[in-house]
Amino acid sequence: MPIDARELMEAISIIANQRNVRVTAKQAGKGAMVCAASAFAGGLLLGPLGLVVGSTAGGLMAYKMTSGTFRPLADVLLNDLTDRQQEQLVRHVNNAVAQFEISDLALLLPLIMNNASIQQAVLKTAISFVSNELNLQIID
Known part of the structure; x- marks a missing residue:
């Protein structure tokens, strides 16, 4: 099963909520x-x-x-990104976890949710993307 962008975005959002990452303009x-x-x-x-x-x-x-003006990163990821931006973020996250050679969503989601180092890589990628593409400031 190929990686579904929406489900991956939701997984990234769950991680961002768990870490209480917020953004501001x-x-x-x-x-x-x-x-x-x-x-x-x-x-x-x-x-x-x-x-x-x-x-x-x-x-x-x-x-x-x-x-x-301070909003959760998950809210921004799920509601403010255009389809093109979501696709870009999914590509960036796929590149960030490419070393694990995972091409199946059924394998990727549990690995993201249970592995702290992968969570950190995914979250760092999402934060970098939001900072660079949307010019939003991250608040940890």
């Missing part, structure tokens, strides 16, 4: 800059008390800005 840096700028402005206007007020206000603004 580089919003964390923006949030930090908003928080720092607010603290700086508050400090200039009100001195030490302004630092407290500014950093609190900046933290709340940063929260509001970045709320909902």
Whole structure:
């Protein structure tokens, strides 16, 4: 039986969920800059008390800005990738596990789910793909 891309994507997603890998569209840096700028402005206007007020206000603004931008990698893999991107990822994963010479899904899935080193190789490949192709930042 040839390797079914959808089932392999689901296996990769299970591994990503187990490792609690999340992605963000580089919003964390923006949030930090908003928080720092607010603290700086508050400090200039009100001195030490302004630092407290500014950093609190900046933290709340940063929260509001970045709320909902951190998503599980599994969600991105299953819902955001186009068919072409899924095929590319499957090819990359197949290349990553090629040293094991597995061409049958019935053999590959149990091996992925039970072998920590293969899980690490598959997850590393998926993370690299998402980082490079979708320009998303990975959060472990």
